[in-house]
Amino acid sequence: MSDLRVPRRVGTVLLALALCVPPFYLDAFWLRIGLFSLAAAIGAVGLALLAGTAGQLSLGHAFFLAVGAYGYCWLAGDPGPSLPPVLAAAGAVLLAGAAGGLFSPVAGRVRGIYLGVATLALVFLGHHLLLTADSVTGGFNGRSVPPLTVGGFAFTETDPELTVLGIPFGAEERLWYLGLALFALTWFTARGLLNSRPGRALAALRDSETAAAVMGVDVPRYRAAAFVVSSMYAGLAGVLLALSFRRVVPDYFSLTLSVDYLAMIVIGGLGSVAGASVGAVFVTALPLLMTRYADQLPLVAAPGSGEGAVGPTEAARYLYGAAIVVILLYAPDGLHGLTGRTRARLRRYRPRRPGSTPSTSPSPAPAARPKEHTQ
Known part of the structure; x- marks a missing residue:
């Protein structure tokens, strides 16, 4: 086991170092794609913890992202309490968790498609509130996002001026490292949760409620807790999205966003932190890349041109919709499961180290027992 942990840790460190490099070489467009993908x-x-580990279907993820995004804008802005931005960000995450807690009695007693329909109502209710609560949300036009400041350092273009190794660090470069830090926090806390006793209880709950109840798992309590934790992660994602967009509008937090998140975890693999992350990058980056290179793609209309069969956003949805169909047919456990099976096959054909090969010489035959002489 230790032989496998060392390469994984080395790979994790190398990946972390590689992710620190892009601000020195990429322009703002690619950094924005990275920020949206991290969020x-x-x-x-x-959502992977909720659907893949706890076995609960939710179509209301966009609602909790909206709570996090608008909660930060209201807590840190005017009108609002005008709290310090760090406290406002933490308060927005707690506010999303509180919204999940208010809905948790329903999540604790309803499951499957019924829970999906119940959470679907949250999206429509939230969208209505975002449009009508003008004093808090700004209505149809939305709200500008107050910049995040930590100890006098602002994640903005020029306040203060910052140059690292000859590269001027603007808002995208600074937010890139903030996004990495928040994603690392998400990664390690989610992995820790999956490997802990509550994570094993949620996995047992997903496999069989009856068996989990027999083992002493409080089914409604763990279901409700999973919903609250998932809502807090969504709230954190909403805060990072708001900081990246710099303005939030109600139309972004629609049912389409919830469907996109379901596509992310299906493509990446249910219940997998790494798989959900890969699926998020794929679903988020694909429409942005197709929008930029639409004039070079066949049957795709460039934005504003009116030519071509479909727009880049619709074409991207067709592509990852087709990817979902292919994955459900040939890799139901997503890209994470496919990667695991590929590693197992490669490990099976890997040549053994000298001295570790099992001996092929036939084992000596057991000594024949002497016959018993009967009188």
Whole structure:
């Protein structure tokens, strides 16, 4: 086991170092794609814990992202309490958790498609509130997002001026490292939860409620707790999205966003932190890339041109919709499961180290027992 842990830890460190490099080489467009992907990965991890580990279907993830995004804008802005941005960000995450807690009695007693329909109502209710509560949300036009400041350091373009190794660090470069830090926090806390006793209880609950109840798992309590934790991850993702967009509008937090998050965890693999992250990058980056390179793609209309069969956003949805169909047919456990099976096959054909090969010489035959002489 230790032989496998060392390469994984080395790979994790190398990946972390590689993710610190992009601000020195990529322009703002690619950094924005990375920021949106990091925010989506945080939210997708929360939904993967709920759907993949606890076995609960939710179509209301967009509602909790909206609570996190608008909660930060209201807590840190004016009108609002005008709290310090760090406290406002933490308060927005807690506010999303509180919203999940208010809904948790329903989540604790309803499951499957019935829970999906119940959470679907949250999206429509939330969208209505975002449009009508003008004093808090700004109505149809939304709200501008107050910049995040930590100890006098602002995640903005020029306040203060910052140059690292000759590269001027603007808002995207600074937010990139903030997004990495929040994603690392999400990664380690979610992995710790999965490997803990509550995580094993949720897995048992997903496999069989009856068996979990026999083992002493409080089924309604754990279901409700999973919903609250997932809502808090969604709230954190909403805060990072708001900081990346710099303005939040109600139309972004629609049912389409919830469906996108379901696509992320299905493509990546239910119940997998790494799989949810990969699925989030795929679903988030694909439409942005197709929008930028639409004029070079066949049958795709460039934005505003009116030419071509479909727009880049619709084409991207067709593509990852087809990816979902292919994965459900040939890899029901998603990309994470496919990667695990591929590693197992490669390990099976890996040549053994000298001295570790099992001996092929035939084992000596057991000595024949002397016959008993009968009188």
